[in-house]
Amino acid sequence: MLKMAMLKFILIILISLSFSVHSSETKISLVLPLVDGWAHKTNKSYAPEAINRITKGDLRKKISLNYRPFKRALQAFKKKKFDCFVGGDENTMLDFASVKTISSKMIRNTSLRVYTLKKNKKVMNLKQLEGKKVIYVRGLELKSLEHDFSKVQTSSVNDVIQAVKMMKAERIEALLHWFPSTKEIMSDFHNHHSIILYTIKERVNCHINARSKKFIKELNEMITSFDAVGGIKKLHTDFYGDLPFKH
Secondary structure, three states: HHHHHHHHHHHHHOOOOOOOHHHHOEEEEEEEEEEEOOOOOOOOOOHHHHHHOOOOOOHHEEEEEEEEEEEHHHHHHHHHOOOEEEOOOHHHHHHOOOOOOEEOOEOOOOOOOEEOOOOOHHHHOOOHHHHOOOEEOOOHHHOOOOOOOOEEEEEEOOOHHHHHHHHOOOOOEEEEEEEEHHEEEEEHHHHOOOOEEEEEEEEEEEEOHHHHHHHHHHHHHHHHHHHHHOHHHHHHHHHHOOOOOOO
């Protein structure tokens, strides 16, 4: 009798473990690069908020969100440690990770700009940066940009918080960073639309296989439905006020 009870107990454990492993295997793993304003583990940020608002029901249960520093996120995705990379588009994945992807519909429009303190003049062209000290957050590959920075004194830092401190201390004259950005950058710095170094149609980008194709198809249907009821517009407004979605 005791042996039978033990056998039943072991069987239940094995079934539970098997179910747990199976559930884990069915998850679509999304990696989100830790960029202030775009993705953050604890603070409210655009990318995870977009995923949570757009995906519903069974699809949301199939997704796992994973956060990594920007460069590590790219490298891990490139090595296929994750199914999808949240951010960038097909061109970005080719330029920065050399990976061909299948991608979702756009969830944000982003561009790389040159920021200066509001008390200083806006930079209108790259010639104005010659001989100047310019900073950017590590992970951005200047060699991937179709611009010549040979006459600019460029340096990189680990995160945008450090970059902002250096800018405000006036140790640096300009910041290369994404637009739209954090509230602090948007309120304390400015940029000019005449100089856009790179443009991204932010999407969810996945390795090309049958599983990903099915996932992207389902995700695109949800993005379309979400957008049709004004969801994308409201999401953008919640984070960036009346800044146009396409800028």
